[in-house]
Amino acid sequence: MSTARFSLNAATTKHWPVDELLAGAAAAGIGGVGLWREETQAHGVEKVAALARDLGLPITTLCRGGFFQEPGWFDENRRAIDEAHTLGAPILVLVSGGLPDGSRDVDAARRHVGDAIGELVPHARAAGVQLAIEPLHPMFASDRCVVSTLGQALDLARPYPAESVGVCVDTYHVWWDPEVWEQIARAGAEGRISAFQAADWITPLPEGVLLGRGLPGQGVIELRRFREAVDAAGYTGPVEVEVFHADVWARPGAEVLAETLNRYLAHVA
Template sequence: MTTPHPRLSINQATIKYTTVAQAIDVVSAAGIQSIGLWREQVQEAGLNESVKMIADSGLRYSTHCRGGWFTAEPGPARQAALNDNRVAIDETAALAAAGAAGSKAALVIVVGGLPEGSRDIVGARERVRDAVATLAPHAEANGVQLALEPLHPMYCSDRAVLSTLDQALDIAADFAPEVVGVTVDTFHLWWDPDVFDKVARAGREGRIASYQVCDWKTPLAADVLLSRHYPGDGVIDFAAFTKAVEATGYTGDVEVELLSQEIWDTDPAEAVRRTIDGFERAVAPFLSNTPVS
């Protein structure tokens, strides 16, 4: 069995049908040192119980997934979304504090798409900026970094009006880097002709909260949300991408988050094993082994 790279982290979305306890067990048993959990499962297990399990596991906590979904017009729905993000910030702080040294209190933010019936993409993007400003003080007070994630433009209308790294960085620029950062996910960004310049900017500005590796292949799945592949199984040049991220000085965890019905239908231990193998071949050769910091 391949020994997992020390910086590999499994995002629970890769093994979506696990409880927190199962996810921790599977990841630990594989010799992986880091994990990122999803809110739904954490809430099902209970936050305190999840915190205890993370502390007992000795794993690092890489990211908490996820906040956002705050593009609604002002009103009760928007207020509810903002309140829920405050809860997510609290969860992030608690889980990261329970993780091993090198854990990161980063809340991945998927901002949301256009509100139902709206064509006002400019307005939706402005409301993202406003929501980040509203949440930043609570994040700062809890030592949590909001990790804005630009999603692939094919999700622009229904999942994230944030589509490029520069857009995320322009919003982040109004805040301290430890309060608002960005998530750099190969699947979402690989097509961008200027992506390496933007990655360099993200590094220069101290904003890289998480580096996520996930491959792209066509034809896309009929549900494009579930069209992700193990690193190395698709067309992304992980050598070039990973070198660009490494060149910024990023030494944190590298997360694998695979939304795929086929992978979800795989036994979780087997999905983790395949993740380790793909990572070893496609990503690890271009990563330093420096301790996660």
């Protein structure tokens, strides 16, 4: 089994400085890294792009665009697309945002996501960046992402060309969905699996539920079955491991990378 398909999402090693992360990833011989905008900006987008180029390390995704309920979403997402282009990241992952302040109208929020993505498509196409709609677990529906299932993400993507709008399949968010297997097959048939991310489901969830993910093998998700399902649907891209957990963040980045890679090989590859 090879390490070349494995990509470390930087959210897993939150406090590892970006330049050290890139060097560590290259030294480990993995296939790439997924980056987040805030840390990349802090280090300098051009600088990170140059460093990755020098190391020959692909940047598999940029996280995240979206949050379409916020004023200024259009300009912010255009900037995100530009950054992905600069970094050579082929995919901008979209976390679509929750309900606007004071709103209970989830239907309207969902329609707005579709419209907003449509407005971004021309810019994304010009930049050579694919937008990947990521359904988030329904426990985030009100405050982070009104897109809650893979089927819904595909419905939102449908009006737009697959080379511009796909979906991001993250095991943590979709594992519970009784329709997930047929929706993965559908996503493949529609040519829209942009990215595949793996994290495990563990309980009890912590307060705020954001930082409660497990490393591969720590939880209850059939991770290999998911990897096999996206493969069977025609996906050939990287497998990103993206784990948010305070205990994982507290550890040295290189140590977390080594363990995550081993767990990927044991439970996902």
